[in-house]
Amino acid sequence: MSDTDFACCTPLTGTSMSTDQAEQVAPLLKALADPVRLRLVSLIASSEGGEACVCDLNEAFDQTQATISHHLKVLHAAGLLDREKRGVWVYYAVRPEALSAVATLFSTPAPAGASA
Amino acid sequence: MSDTDFACCTPLTGTSMSTDQAEQVAPLLKALADPVRLRLVSLIASSEGGEACVCDLNEAFDQTQATISHHLKVLHAAGLLDREKRGVWVYYAVRPEALSAVATLFSTPAPAGASA
DNA sequence: CCCCGACATCGATAATTGTCAATACGACGG
DNA sequence: CCGTCGTATTGACAATTATCGATGTCGGGG
Numbered sequence: 001m002s003d004t005d006f007a008c009c010t011p012l013t014g015t016s017m018s019t020d021q022a023e024q025v026a027p028l029l030k031a032l033a034d035p036v037r038l039r040l041v042s043l044i045a046s047s048e049g050g051e052a053c054v055c056d057l058n059e060a061f062d063q064t065q066a067t068i069s070h071h072l073k074v075l076h077a078a079g080l081l082d083r084e085k086r087g088v089w090v091y092y093a094v095r096p097e098a099l100s101a102v103a104t105l106f107s108t109p110a111p112a113g114a115s116a
Numbered sequence: 117m118s119d120t121d122f123a124c125c126t127p128l129t130g131t132s133m134s135t136d137q138a139e140q141v142a143p144l145l146k147a148l149a150d151p152v153r154l155r156l157v158s159l160i161a162s163s164e165g166g167e168a169c170v171c172d173l174n175e176a177f178d179q180t181q182a183t184i185s186h187h188l189k190v191l192h193a194a195g196l197l198d199r200e201k202r203g204v205w206v207y208y209a210v211r212p213e214a215l216s217a218v219a220t221l222f223s224t225p226a227p228a229g230a231s232a
Numbered sequence: 233c234c235c236c237g238a239c240a241t242c243g244a245t246a247a248t249t250g251t252c253a254a255t256a257c258g259a260c261g262g
Numbered sequence: 263c264c265g266t267c268g269t270a271t272t273g274a275c276a277a278t279t280a281t282c283g284a285t286g287t288c289g290g291g292g
Contacts (some may be wrong), residue, residue: 009167012124012154012157012161013158013161013210013215015158015162015164016155016158016159016162017154017155017158017159019151019155022151022152022155022158023151024153025153025154026149026150026154027147027149029145029149029154030146030149030150032145032149033143033145033146033148033149034142034279034280035135035138035139035142035254036138036147036280038128038133038141038142038145039132039133039135039138040137041128041257042128042129042131042132042133042138043132043199044134044182045128045129046131046132047276050129052290053238054238054239055237055239056195058239063206063280063281063282064282064283065238065239065240065282066239066240066242066281066282066283066284067280067281068240069239069240069241070240070280070281071280073240073241074255074279084290087289087290088237088238088239088288088289088290089238089239090238090239090240094129094154099128099221099222100224101130102222103219103222103223103224106215106216106218106219106221106222108216108219109255119282127277140258150249150250152250156280169249169268170268170269171269174268174269179250179252180251180252180253181269181270182251182252182253182269182270182271182272183250183251183252184269185269185270185271186251186271187249188269188270189248189270189271190249192285201258203259203260204259204260204267204268204269205268205269206269206270217268228249
C-alpha cells in the first residue's frame with residue numbers, strides 16, 4: 001500500500017478527467033458507496049476527536065460484528081480510516097486528506113462560461 | 117423514479133448521518149464509483165453546454181458501445197445525467213443538483229477551531 | 233493458568249456488477 | 263421501402279461484494 005498520496009484531483013467539472021485520475025479516485029468513492037460505510041464514516045467523523053471505538057460502532061448498527069469489522073476494513077484499505085489499537089479496544093479515525101481528496105472532485109472550480 | 121429530489125444532506129462530518137440519508141446518497145456515490153462512469157461524467161460536464169453526444173463519448177473509451185450505453189444508463193438512473201434525443205443522436209447532460217447534493221456531503225461545515 | 237471479552241479472519245452463499253457479442257429499434261437517405 | 267447508422271436492450275459470464283455463523287487471536291482479570 002503506502003499510497004498515502006491521494007489524487008489531488010481536478011474537479012469533476014471544468015476539465016475532463018484523465019484515466020489515471022479516475023482510477024485513483026474511483027476506489028475511494030466505491031468504499032463510500034454503501035449506506036453502512038457512509039454512516040460509519042459519518043459516525044466516526046462526528047465523534048470526539050474524529051475517532052470512535054469499534055465497540056461503540058457495533059452497537060449503532062443492525063449488522064453483525066463481523067460485517068461491521070469487514071466494512072471498517074474496506075474503509076481502512078481505501079485509506080479513508082486510520083486504525084489504532086489501544087489496550088483491548090480498537091479505534092478508527094477519519095483521514096481528512098482522503099475526504100478532502102474526494103471533496104476536491106465535487107468542488108465547482110469556476111462558473112462555467114462565466115468568463116465574458 | 118421521479119425522485120428529482122435529492123437528499124439535501126448534512127455533510128459527512130459535523131453531525132452523524134441518518135440511515136435514511138445514507139440510503140439516499142449511497143446510490144449516487146455508487147453510480148460514480150467507477151472509473152469509466154467518472155470519466156463519462158467529467159467528459160460530459162466539461163463539454164460545451166454541459167452536454168455531450170453519445171457518438172463522441174463512445175470514441176473516448178476503449179469499451180464497446182454496449183458498455184458505454186450501459187454506464188450512461190446507470191448514471192441516468194441515478195439521476196446524475198439527463199437524456200435527450202435530438203434527431204438521430206442522443207445527448208446526455210449533467211444534472212447540477214445531483215452533483216451538488218454529493219458535494220454537500222463532502223463540504224466541511226465547521227469552519228475551524230470552534231471549540232478549543 | 234485459564235477464561236472471557238474485543239476484534240479479526242475464514243468459509244460459504246446469494247446478490248450485484250462490468251463487460252461483451254448479438255440483436256432489436258428508430259430515424260434517415262436514397 | 264430497404265439498407266444503414268446511432269443507440270438501447272438482451273443474454274451470458276466472470277468477478278466482486280455484502281452478509282452471516284463459526285472460529286481464531288490477543289489482552290486482561292480472577
